[in-house]
Amino acid sequence: MRKHEFRLPKTKVGLKSFKKIIKAGKYLYGKDGFNSTSINDIISKAKVAAGTFYIYFDSKLALYLYLLDEYGYNIRVTAHEATKDCKTRYDMERAGLKAFIMYVKKDPLAYKLVWESLFVDFNIFKTYYTDFAKSYVHRLSPYVEKMEVRDDINLETVAYVLMGISNFVGLQIVFNEEAEEKDVDYVVDECMKLLKNGIFN
Secondary structure, X not given: OOOOOEOOOOOHHHHHXXXXXXXXXXXXXXXXXXXXXXXXXXXXXXXXXXHHHHHHEOOHHHHHHHHHHHHHXXXXXXXXXXXXXXXXXXXXXXHHHHHHHHXXXXXXXXXHHHHHHHHHOHHHHHHHHHHHHHHHXXXXXXXXXXXOOOOOOOXXXXXXXXXXXXXXXXXXXXXXXXXXHHHHHHHHHHHHHHHHHOOOO
């Protein structure tokens, strides 16, 4: 799948065209879906020549994979910045969850981009989440030894639970167009109650 390659621009003029293609692809894939978007649609929206598109991308799939990788990178950077000063795993989970929700609130098309991979190629969808889960397990493991995370629960399952919370609580905010940061704080704190105390008496 990764044989569909991209090439970064080498000039300022090229960078301008590259960014136009990125912006157009992100908008169209998010709005209409990958399968309903053609390269002609992208170049028309970006206002670039067809040849310009192929300077940077082998195919519309190459552009999609670039956007997906960019989204994953931005999420990781956002989470890192939000959690770098946290002292406990609890604080890290809260800060990371809020950072994710604030990110998708500002950029809901990027949110849809990941889910679109389910319709592009199931293996892309699967790899995105399994890789994320492996990374999550790696980050959680030291906190089991510190006794901040329970040692009687499978960490892979914990990783998927936490990813699920982020995804669907994020939707709670994205669906509410009037949501403000205080609303994000509220739902994050409600989630943290569940993580701290569970849902059963």
